[in-house]
Amino acid sequence: MPYDPRGSAMGAEATQISALTAAAAHALCLAGLAVAHSLAGRGALVSDPALALRLLVVCEAPLVIVVFSLLRRDPKHCSFLKAAARGLLGLPIGALLNAFGAVVLGAPVGIKFWTATIYWSLLMSLFTFVPAACVFGASKVDWQNALSYSIYFTSSDVVEYMISVPSHGAVIGAWLGAWPMPLDWERPWQEWPICVTYGAIAGHLIGMVLSLILIVAHRRRVRVKAD
Secondary structure (H helix, E strand, O other): OOEOOOOOEOOOOOOOOOHHHHHHHHHHHHHHHHHHHHHHOOOHHHHOHHHHHHHHHHHHHHHHHHHHHHOOOOOOOOOHHHHHHHHHHHHHHHHHHHHHHHHHOOOOOOHHHHHHHHHHHHHHHHHHOHHHHHHHOOOHHHHHHHHOOOHHHHOOOHHHHHHHHHHHHHHHHHHHHOOOOOOOOOOHHHOOOHHHHHHHHHHHHHHHHHHHHHHHHHHHHHHHHHO
16 A cells, blocks of 8 residues: 555545644543543442443443544545444454453463453553554554554654554553552552553553643644744
8 A cells, every 4th residue: 555654544634633622532531431430439440340440441432432433534435433333343352452462461361350351451442452443444554653652753643642642651551550460568459450450541641641742742843844
C-alpha cells in the first residue's frame, strides 16, 4: 500500500480535531471509569476484583467504542457502524494479547484468578487495542505509527496522540504496578490483578493528560509555521 507522508495509508485522511474536542473525548472515556468506580464502591477493587473490573469494562466499553468510532480514519469510506464493529471485534482480540503478555511476564494462571484475569485483559484491551481498531481498522501503516514511540516527535495527527500516549501509559503503568506483587508485604492490594489495575488506570490517565499537552504543542507549532 502506498505510503502517505502524513503518516497514514494513502487515501485515508487523518482526522483533524481541536484540542478542546480531544479533551472532551478523553473526558467521556474518563466518565466511564468514574461511573464504574461509583457503582462498585470504595475499595471494591481490593475486596472483589472481578466485580470491580467487570463494572469498569461494562461502563467503559460503550464510551470508548463510540468516541473512537466517531474519530475513525477516512469517514467517507468507513461508516460509524463499521468502525464500531471493528472495536467490538478488537475487544476480545486485544484481551487475548494482553492476557498472553501478562501470563508470559508472570501473572498467575490458577482457577482462582481466571475471572479477574479475563476482565483485566478486557479493560487493558479498551485502553490499548480497541481505540486503534475503531480508528485504523486493519491498516498496517497506521498501526505501526500508533505503536511507535516516534509519534511523540513526528506525528501530525491529533488522533494518533489520543490513541498512542494513553495506550503506552496504561502498559507502562501496569508494568510498574506489578512490581509490588512479589514483595513479601502481605498486603491485600498486592494480589493479582489489583495493583496492576491501579497502575494501568493511573498510567492511562497520565497518558490522557500528556496527549493533550502534545496536541496543544503540535497546534502551536502548526500556527508558528503558518505565520
